[in-house]
Amino acid sequence: MVESRAMARLCCTRYELLARKQGWMRICGIDEAGRGSLFGPVVAAAVVLNPRRRIVGLDDSKKLTPERRTELAPRIREHALAWAVSEIDASRIDAWNIYQASRQAMIAAVENIRPAPDYLLIDAMELPLTIEQKSLIHGDARSVSIAAASILAKVERDRLMDEFDQLYPQYGLRTNRGYSTPDHLEALRRYGPTALHRFSYAPVRESTCWAVNATQEALPLSEIPASAAARS
Numbered sequence: 001m002v003e004s005r006a007m008a009r010l011c012c013t014r015y016e017l018l019a020r021k022q023g024w025m026r027i028c029g030i031d032e033a034g035r036g037s038l039f040g041p042v043v044a045a046a047v048v049l050n051p052r053r054r055i056v057g058l059d060d061s062k063k064l065t066p067e068r069r070t071e072l073a074p075r076i077r078e079h080a081l082a083w084a085v086s087e088i089d090a091s092r093i094d095a096w097n098i099y100q101a102s103r104q105a106m107i108a109a110v111e112n113i114r115p116a117p118d119y120l121l122i123d124a125m126e127l128p129l130t131i132e133q134k135s136l137i138h139g140d141a142r143s144v145s146i147a148a149a150s151i152l153a154k155v156e157r158d159r160l161m162d163e164f165d166q167l168y169p170q171y172g173l174r175t176n177r178g179y180s181t182p183d184h185l186e187a188l189r190r191y192g193p194t195a196l197h198r199f200s201y202a203p204v205r206e207s208t209c210w211a212v213n214a215t216q217e218a219l220p221l222s223e224i225p226a227s228a229a230a231r232s
Contacts, residue, residue, distance in 0.1 A: 015134065015143045019119045020051070024132065026081065028117030029145025030110060030125075032102045033061070033153035038188075038204050039171065039178030039197050040164060041087040042098065044105035045152035046113050049145050053079040060140040061150040066158065073155040076148045083148075084112035085156050094200040103127060121145050168194055 019027050032044040049055070055075050057068065064072070077083055086108035088101040096104070107127055110120065120133035121143045127133060139146040158177060165174040171187045171194070178184070180203050188197075188207040197204045 013144050015121055015136065016049075016051070016145055019121075019134075024119035026115060026117040027119045027121060027145055028082075028110065028113060029121045029139075029143055029147070029149040030106050030127075031061075031123040031140050031146050031150040031153055032105055033150065033157040034178070035098055035102055036180075037178035037198070038180055038184065038201050039090070039173065039194070040160060041089045041157070042093060042102050042105050043085060043087045043153045043157040043160070044102065044109045045085045045149040045156065046083065046106070046109035046117070047076060047080050047145060047148040047152060048082040048113060048117055049076075049148055050079055050081045055079055055148070058144050058147045058151070060138075060147055061154040062140070064151070069151050069155050069158075072151050076152055080148065082113045082115060082117075083152060084109045085152060086112065087156075087160075090196050090198045093198050097200070098198075123150070164196065168196075 016027050026048050028046050028048045030044065030046045032042055034040065034042045055072065057064075057072055058076075061069055086105050088096075088105045088108075092104075093101040103125060106122065106125060107129065110117065110127065110129060110131070117131060120127065120129070120131050121139060122133055122135050123139035123146050124135060124137050126135050136142050136146065140150040141147070161173045161177050165172070170191050171178075172181075172183045175181075176184045185203055188204065193199065193204045193207055199205055
């Protein structure tokens with residue numbers, strides 16, 4: 001058991017170790033959250049971990065409980081050499097498609113990292129940036145840097161969903177996070193979509209109730225909470 005755990009830790013860091021052996025110093029993990037959601041933005045995070053300050057417990061955010069992610073996020077922000085978060089809203093997701101929106105969110109996060117990274121580890125994506133990079137399928141389970149980014153992206157998006165839940169309590173966003181759960185689909189049928197739903201997604205597009213209920217007016221853009229500022 002001890003041996004298998006040690007191997008798991010090695011597998012989670014070998015991409016960073018290999019990059020450092022090749023001379024790269026500021027290795028940045030990148031991931032996104034909210035790609036499959038019917039509501040709200042897609043959020044991306046970029047993290048350059050400090051190799052001298054190990055953060056115990058980093059893993060794919062989907063494997064961690066909300067409580068554990070909430071514990072780890074401030075440790076990542078405190079101990080990382082640099083980090084940034086960016087988002088792309090639902091209207092641009094509809095205009096571009098979710099793949100391009102996710103990619104643009106990742107690019108924005110990387111561009112806001114200071115000092116700039118010199119090597120990128122990206123979860124299942126290639127970015128049009130002049131920085132050496134490696135795309136990893138299931139990267140959040142294979143790279144500790146991508147795992148850290150996945151946690152920051154997920155925690156930030158959950159925070160936004162908590163805010164939106166106060167504006168649109170009918171949709172249960174605090175619990176379903178905008179995904180196509182039975183309660184969310186039922187709310188779409190009953191109330192119709194809001195201005196922040198993704199109309200290019202079939203369950204939203206095919207909602208039987210398009211007109212917003214008189215007591216549930218679409219939120220004016222001027223009242224939508226400001227996008228999370230990219231931070232580093």
